Structure formats: structure tokens, C-alpha cells
Amino acid sequence: MASREGSTFKRCGCRDEATGRALGAKCSQLKRKGGGWNPAHGAWAFQYELPPTAEGGRRQARRVGLASHDQAREGLEHVKALIGLAEKDPVVEVQIADLVQKALKQRRPLPEVEEVRKKVAMSVDVRTEPPTVAVWLAEWLEGKPDLAEGTRASYAGHIRKYLVPHLGRLRVDKLQARHAEAMFAQIEEANVHILECRESDDARVKASVRGQRVISLSTKHRIRATLRSALSDAVRRPDLPVSVNIASHARLPSCPRKRPLVWTPDRVRQWKADGVVPGEVMVWTPEQTRAFLSHARKYRRLYAMFHLIAAKGLRRGEAVGLPWSNTRLTDGQVDIRVQMVQLAWETVTSTPKSAAGQRTITLDTDTIKVLRAWKRFQNEARLQAGKDWQDTGLAFTRQDGTGWHPAQVSDWFLRISRAAGLPPITLHGLRHGAASLALAAGTDVKVVSNELGHATTHFTQDTYQSVFPDVAKAAAEATASLLRGGPVPVKAPVP
Structure with a gap:
């Protein structure tokens, strides 16, 4: 069993010719004749004894197949840093250990320390997978039964036509202001394309944008307002690791009121x-x-x-x-x-x-x-x-x-x-x-x-x-x- 300090080691897949047993870390080819590690043979690994499961069972974190000792050492330190975020709170320790164990079993990268730190600081269960923007927007709109029908239709249109196609695949906690700004840049590129096609002398080119409308600056502001409203509710949700409403920081040219x-x-x-x-x-x-x-x-x-x-x-x-x-x-x-x-x-x-x-x-x-x-x-x-x-x-x-x-x-x-x-x-x-x-x-x-x-x-x-x-x-x-x-x-x- 691995110690609570953890360890790194090197092993290979060679087997003893007589017994057929795996040699593991005892293979003579793992080191050179001079005593140094042989970079051409075997792979590095780390292991660390995790806090017990909620039922009290013992478990360990182990990742093998790493290319270098540095990778193994960094992986070990990463796990120790994650467990340290719990500050010996047994409930949080179990949650983080569950999260680490799941990532290792699924052969996925370990969770980012800052991401887990944010969840711990917000008293959010670190095992909770934040929804994508598409999932959250659907949940948010469904959770507003008292909206006026016109407002609901406007929100739904913004979500369906712009927010989901451009931002929907991103996790809501990973969304940044630059993502929203990139969305508006792409909308403007589409505007330019429509206007250029309308001015074309080629009837087929003109026909290709028939029925498509240019999205005005005031509409872009309303799209951003829809995203801002949805993210405001996400920030207020205690189970979502969202602390900043990025829509408030997404830049758009000012839209002065149109005076008659x-x-x-x-x-x-x-x-x-x-x-x-x-x-x-x-x-x-x-x-x-x-x-x-x-x-x-x-x-x-x-x-x-x-x-x-x-x-x-x-x-x-x-x-x-x-x-x-x-x-x-x-x-x-x-x-x-x-x-x-x-x-x-x-x-x-x-x-x-x-x-x-x-x-x-x-x-x-x-x-x-x-x-x-x-x-x-x-x-x-x-x-x-x-x-x-x-x-x-x-x-x-x-x-x-x-x-x-x-x-x-x-x-x-x-x-x-x-x-x-x-x-x-x-x-x-x-x-x-x-x-x-x-x-x-x-x-x-x-x-x-x-x-x-x-x-x-x-x-x-x-x-x-x-x-x-x-x-x-x-x-x-x-x-x-x-x-x-x-x-x-x-x-x-x-x-």
C-alpha cells in the first residue's frame, strides 16, 4: 500500500522467463550498467494513499505509463495539492478523493487545483460537474414560469439563434468574456457577408442571403442582456462554481438611444x-x-x-x-x-x-x-x-x-x-x-x-x-x- 507521503517509481512489462511473473520495478533493464535510469526501457508512475471512502474503505491514487520521472513527481504533487485543499475537513477530503479517483479510472487529466479551490471556497460539492452553457440556458429559461410571453420568446430566440450555436458547448464555469466577444465578432462577420452578397451583381449570390437579416447593434446588446440575466442566476446558485458574470465584462460598442x-x-x-x-x-x-x-x-x-x-x-x-x-x-x-x-x-x-x-x-x-x-x-x-x-x-x-x-x-x-x-x-x-x-x-x-x-x-x-x-x-x-x-x-x- 502506498504511503500518505506518496512515492514515484519506474516499472516495465517484462516477465521472468522461468515463472512468467511480471518483473515490474525489479527488471534489470530499468537501469544502465552505471546505475542511472535507462530512458529507453520502462515507464514512470506515482502512487498516493487517498483518504478513505465514505464507507471507510482504503484506496490509493495510482497513475502509470508516464514518460519521465518529472511527470511522475508532478502528478504526485498535483494529487497532494488537491487533497490539501480540504484542510483536513473529512467531508471535503472524501469529495476530492472521489474526484481524483474518478479522473484516474477514466484516464482523464487530474482536476485543476484552482478549479477545485474555487469550488471548495464556494462550499460546492467538488464532484459536481458544472453544466454546459446550452444545458444551463435551457434550465434557466424553464425555471422562469412568470415571464411575459413576449419576453420569453425574445430570450428563447437569442438562446436558439446565437448563444447556443456559439457558446453552448462550453462549460458554464469556463465561459469567459473573450468567448462572448468572439461570438459578436462572428455575428458581425455574417453581417458583412450578407451586405456584400446583397450588393453583388450575381443573382445567385443575392439569392443566397435572401431572407437573412443583418443583426443590429441594439439586438447584440439585447443578446448580451439575455446572457447576463442567465449568468446572474448562475452566480446566485450555490451549487454552481460561477463567481463572475462574464457577460458584464464582454465589450460591445455603446448603443445610444435612437432619438426621433x-x-x-x-x-x-x-x-x-x-x-x-x-x-x-x-x-x-x-x-x-x-x-x-x-x-x-x-x-x-x-x-x-x-x-x-x-x-x-x-x-x-x-x-x-x-x-x-x-x-x-x-x-x-x-x-x-x-x-x-x-x-x-x-x-x-x-x-x-x-x-x-x-x-x-x-x-x-x-x-x-x-x-x-x-x-x-x-x-x-x-x-x-x-x-x-x-x-x-x-x-x-x-x-x-x-x-x-x-x-x-x-x-x-x-x-x-x-x-x-x-x-x-x-x-x-x-x-x-x-x-x-x-x-x-x-x-x-x-x-x-x-x-x-x-x-x-x-x-x-x-x-x-x-x-x-x-x-x-x-x-x-x-x-x-x-x-x-x-x-x-x-x-x-x-x-
Whole structure:
């Protein structure tokens, strides 16, 4: 039996010609005639008496077939260093000895000392094999039953399309920031490939990337946010040897918030000339919004919804999923408590994902009149439909009472805006426009932030500082007046 100090030795596979017994360490060929070891014969080994098993059985660590004495000595010291990490704690000693014994039996490298040290420091059973990133992400997502459906679908998409293909095979405790950065570098390489193929004169090359989309910087940030959320839970898990959230250290270029740009006359002229939209987020001027709503009056089943979005800044899902039961026209208020979320083509009704999203908005007189007129029209349609009416309880419905699909509403918005001859914005641009209109009208930013469902006023101010041209012009003239020695303008206090 090996001693607790351990030993190294050299042996071979030769056998005694007379008895057939293995000579082992007694073979005369293991040493040269001068007494030194013969490097051409035999192999080195080490052995060490391990702490007893949990049942008290004796055991030893032994590894043979090593090429040099140095390898045998290093292996022995490695085992002793691992056992020493237990600091004579009998439970931890058994765990480490089990881990060493398993590695030797399976002819795998011995566990790294620092890796085991980390597990011991975190009071984690050192025998536990940490999961791969793919396994952990699946377990993490499954363990979040209360996620909003839209958020779950977003997380699942990031995991399936990016995180698992690029990082899934790595052990979660081995994941490093450089791995995540390499993933984003590969995504960007794919972006460049798609753009180059789109510019090719070869139809087959163009066709090879049809349907593939370029991944924006904001999407990369959301992918990283998904990984960061999953690793935050891994760090909190006492049975996982993860102490650092590497996603927080993975570098990405900053992604400034996309502030809306207003379709000024100069921008409209330039767009008509070259077809280039000057910004990713565009909003109409008040005059353009009025032109859209005037044209939208021809579409009675959609006008009231578009008017409400333009006036109060509802999100598409909030407007499509709004029930009459949450609309109090006598009080002039609407409670935003539900939204319709689109997942691929399927839709799911859920609550807004943030507490700020659940809010009450106050209606102006014009909007109340529009909604009352629409409700009368809807009631007439219900009476005409009779038993064919689908009683969904929704505020905005099609001719049979069924609700609108969110994508259909967006499609109709684009059709109507084109028919009105207006420069392009998205349906969400109506929401941006409502926010900018309210701020330009002098509404307190706190009121605007609450009605839009923003978590902070800072977000509202930072996003909607692109005021309308006439407001900006008035501010510029007021500043110039001071330079000319004019009176200091006094801002009326906010009531």
C-alpha cells in the first residue's frame, strides 16, 4: 500500500522467463550498467494513499505509463495539492478523493487545483460537474414560469439563434468574456457577408442571403442582456462554481438611444429627391399627423384606434388589446392593464411587462368624442350582425366583433399613410409623435412619462428632446432676444 507521503517509481512489462511473473520495478533493464535510469526501457508512475471512502474503505491514487520521472513527481504533487485543499475537513477530503479517483479510472487529466479551490471556497460539492452553457440556458429559461410571453420568446430566440450555436458547448464555469466577444465578432462577420452578397451583381449570390437579416447593434446588446440575466442566476446558485458574470465584462460598442427625428420640410424634400430616410426613428409634424388622421377617417373601423395612439401614445399591443371594460368615457380615463403580444404570427394577451406599463391615462375632449362615436358605430354593427357577432369585449374590432391582429393594424397604417402622401414612419412613430407633441405643448415631463408608461422621466427626456421645429425656433429666438438686450422670458409655473 502506498504511503500518505506518496512515492514515484519506474516499472516495465517484462516477465521472468522461468515463472512468467511480471518483473515490474525489479527488471534489470530499468537501469544502465552505471546505475542511472535507462530512458529507453520502462515507464514512470506515482502512487498516493487517498483518504478513505465514505464507507471507510482504503484506496490509493495510482497513475502509470508516464514518460519521465518529472511527470511522475508532478502528478504526485498535483494529487497532494488537491487533497490539501480540504484542510483536513473529512467531508471535503472524501469529495476530492472521489474526484481524483474518478479522473484516474477514466484516464482523464487530474482536476485543476484552482478549479477545485474555487469550488471548495464556494462550499460546492467538488464532484459536481458544472453544466454546459446550452444545458444551463435551457434550465434557466424553464425555471422562469412568470415571464411575459413576449419576453420569453425574445430570450428563447437569442438562446436558439446565437448563444447556443456559439457558446453552448462550453462549460458554464469556463465561459469567459473573450468567448462572448468572439461570438459578436462572428455575428458581425455574417453581417458583412450578407451586405456584400446583397450588393453583388450575381443573382445567385443575392439569392443566397435572401431572407437573412443583418443583426443590429441594439439586438447584440439585447443578446448580451439575455446572457447576463442567465449568468446572474448562475452566480446566485450555490451549487454552481460561477463567481463572475462574464457577460458584464464582454465589450460591445455603446448603443445610444435612437432619438426621433421630425419630418421637417427640408427633410421631406431631400427624401423625395433621393429616397433616403434620414433616421431610424421618424415622427410627423403636427400638420402631418392631422393630415394622416384626416385621411384615416375614411377607414371607420381603424380611425378611432389611430386617433387614440396619436393623441395618447399607446403601444400597438395596448391599443389592439384594449377592452371596453377598462375604458371610462364618462370619467375620460383609460386603464392600461393588458396588451396583445405578437409571437411570430400567434398572439397572446398578457399584462404589460413593467409596473410602469400598467397605468391610467386621461383623455382629452376630442378623443372622448371620437371614442363615443366609434362605440355607437360598433353597437350598430353588433345589432346588424346578430348571432354572428363575436363578443370579444375589445374596444377596437373588425366588422364581426373579432379583434385586430397587430400586424394587420401596422399594415393598414402603412397603406393609409402612403395614400395620404406622407413621408414614412412606423406605427410606433405615432407613439413617439404623441410624446413629442405633449412635451412641445408644455406638458410636464412627469405627466408625459406616466402616461407613456416609462419607468423614469430621464428616459422620456432623453428620448424625446427632438422637439418640433416651431418650438425649437421659438427657443432660438428667445435666446437671440437676450443677446439683443431684450427682456428675460419668464416661464409660467407648471400647475
